[in-house]
Amino acid sequence: MxxxxxxxxTTAMSPAALAATIAAMQECYGNPSSLHSIGQEAAEKLEAARATMAAGINAQPREIYFTSGGSEADNQAIFSAALLGKKKGKMHIITTSIEHHAVLHTLKRLEKEGWEITLLPVDKDGMISAQQVADAIREDTCLVTIMFANNEIGTIQPVAEIGAICREKGVLFHCDAVQAAGHLPIDVEAMQIDMLSLAAHKFHGPKGVGLLYVRKGIILHNLIEGGAQERGKRAGTEYLPGIIGMAAAFQDCLEHxxxxxxxxxxxxxxxxxxxxxxxxxxxxxxxxxxxxxxxxxxxxxxxxxxxxxxxxxxxxxxxxxxxxxxxxxxxxxxxxxxxxxxxxxxxxxxxxxxxxxxxxxxxxxxxxxxxxxxxxxxxxxxxxxxxxxxxxxxx
Amino acid sequence: MLYSDKVMDHFTNPRNVGKMDDADGVGEVGNAKCGDIMRIFIKVEDDIITDVKFNTFGCASAIATSSMATEMIKGKSIKEALELSNKAVVEALDGLPTNKIHCSVLAEEAVRAAVKDYYDRNGIEYGDELKSCPGHCESCESCAGH
Known part of the structure; x- marks a missing residue:
């Protein structure tokens, strides 16, 4: 045994995700940016996957940006919010001491470049309270980034309460939901989440693919420049088999x-x-x-x-x-x-x-x-x- | 695989593991805060290490290097034991990952600490090289003061 x-x-791929990924690799090799019918078929599948992922977190398809995974999504969300804040003279970011390194190391870099980072301590069970967040928010706070659930100890944070506080104070709220997606219900509207990261391979999807949800109206900063894919915010030909596999895995998780x-x-x-x-x-x-x-x-x-x-x-x-x-x-x-x-x-x-x-x-x-x-x-x-x-x- | 077959062999089937109530020398090095503590017991007759045992708190390479070091000094003279280098232990294990080399240093130091204890107990004079930690343990926070 x-x-x-x-x-x-990481997880083993679900039969549904595996079948969808393989089928896409075999049959749907077109580039979604191509205008011919093979390309357009790929574009349709790409948009269908986007719609599935969006529906699964109660977002709009145009608010979904496919990435290479959770780390890229975290980086892009944080850098984007930090640069938006800087334009308004707001260079303070709030997070917790138990975030994933994709968040903590990104913030470390921003700290070196002049941003001020507040690391909220957690209690003995790894919990953060919405009150702690409320108390830490300042006039110059541009972002609160707190994970949905911790990757090591599994503690689930009061995300909706934190979202409500951030919305009330007019501060962007990014949530790293890499461990939660596919396992816990996520509703970006009800939870008032402005940006959210997830990765397919944590819920029986393929590795190398994830997404960043970004509420309409928030301007993203590009990490990768190039073509006009992902509404011009993430260049590079889409990893379509992975994206289709992710959508199949997510759908399967949501149904069960x-x-x-x-x-x-x-x-x-x-x-x-x-x-x-x-x-x-x-x-x-x-x-x-x-x-x-x-x-x-x-x-x-x-x-x-x-x-x-x-x-x-x-x-x-x-x-x-x-x-x-x-x-x-x-x-x-x-x-x-x-x-x-x-x-x-x-x-x-x-x-x-x-x-x-x-x-x-x-x-x-x-x-x-x-x-x-x-x-x-x-x-x-x-x-x-x-x-x-x-x-x-x-x- | 992170570790060589030899390391895995000494980790899963450590030689000379155990304690010794009538040891002639006991050396303990490392720090629980750093995640590694090695204790080596030696039995000495006519300047020959006739028996050796170890106890280790630590990762697989810490256990494997303890095991290999004890095997390499068993039946040897004290002089030979003091010549045991961490490099020799690493080579005998067919290598260690770079970030685990400090485990082999710990094994070398544990042997030296056991000999020093044996000398102390028997009023045998020794040089400065045995008097303090040789200071290889820069990887260990608590020893950074050396």
Whole structure:
């Protein structure tokens, strides 16, 4: 048995998305910008996909700009709002300390170029309140960018409340919905979202494609110059098979969202329940307001990379926020923002489920993780000190 | 694959893992905050390391380098053990990713720390090179002061 439990990293394509993508590659090779009938057929399919994506988030088709994925969409949204703000002398941006790096690193660059960034702290469950946003908004604030749901700990933010505050104060609100799209209902009108990013491969669509929703009237800044594709705001021949595959995947998710959520959430809760019995462990993220498939826990006295490589040896694909897996010297900025000490954050494990996981697979994870944790604690000098009382248990 | 077969072998089937109650020297290096702690126990008879054990908190390469380092000094003289370099450990493992080289440095330092402890316990004089951390650990925040 090999259990894929890393669906927040990426997902397997759904049969519907795969069929649509392959069919588009085989049969619809025209360039949507061409005037001949093969090209126009491609253009029609492109617009049909745009309409599907727009309808799925309650937007207008002309408000959808296809991109290479979530990172590009985040970059374009933030740079656009920042430059619009600058024209009005507004160079203050509000975000949270737990955003994806596609947001944080973009803001870091703006900070170097003169913008002022406010990083709102989160509470112990990774939540931001609309009140925090309201209190942080200033006369010169040009953008609030807050994620819909966190990629590591799954915490879902009060997006509609934040949207209402931003609208009331006349500040643009960008929402990185990469982890939420296809899994949670999104309504850009009701939630008063001005810009929203999503990526197909997080909801069983193909990799390399995503979109940026931009409310009508907001002027986008181009990241890629060239042809007139995407209303002149994103040059380059459209990745039509990917876009068609994304629309098929999204449609499939929307049609089954209620049953998928109920099913995945049940598996998630069983998994949390099953792993919570491990001594000196703690769940990261909000206990209820979390993505249906997200489980993220810290285990004291062990290091996450060795945990996840042992799980891989035992047929489980997971991820960790340890420094060794983050590619930097520090463990996950999200876990640190929750107040987890470095040594605890190093011992984190993220298991993210989808509707393709089964109860048997969850049972396999529940049977395996405690054994691996016990083994690694058995060879850990840190665990020995914790057990002897030479170091205090933190969790 | 991120790691060589040798690294995966020493990670999943570590040699000399365990503790030693009657060790003649124990060396511990690293820092939990950085995510790596290695502890090496040595048993010494007539200047020969007759037995060695390790405990490690850390990533796969930290465990694999501990395992390989213990294997490389077992049965060797103290002098030979002190000559063990992190490069030799890396080579014996068929390489490590660049960002994991510090694990091999930690293994080298753990061996030296165990020998230093053995010298201290037995009142054996040693040079300055064993007295302080050699300062390879610039990758470790808490050691940045060296």
């Amino acid at each position: 090999y259990v894929y439990a890393d669906n927040a990293a 969202m209620e049953e998928s959520t109920a099913y995945v959430q049940k598996l998630r809760d069983k998994l949390i329940q099953g792993l919570s019995g491990i001594p000196h462990s703690i769940l990261n993220g909000h206990p209820e307001k979390r993505l249906p498939g997200n489980v993220n826990m810290c285990f004291e006295g062990i290091e996450g990379e060795s945990l996840l490589l042992w799980l891989d040896q035992n047929g489980i694909a997971a991820s960790s926020g340890s420094a060794c897996t983050s590619g930097s010297l520090d463990p996950s900025h999200v876990l640190l923002a929750l107040g987890r000490p470095h040594e605890v954050a190093h011992g984190s494990l993220r298991l993210t489920l989808s509707e393709y996981n089964t109860e048997e697979e969850v049972d396999h994870i529940i049977a395996t993780v405690p054994k691996v944790v016990e083994y690694l604690r058995g060879i850990s000098p840190v665990w020995e000190k914790l057990e002897k009382g030479e170091l205090p248990h933190v969790i």
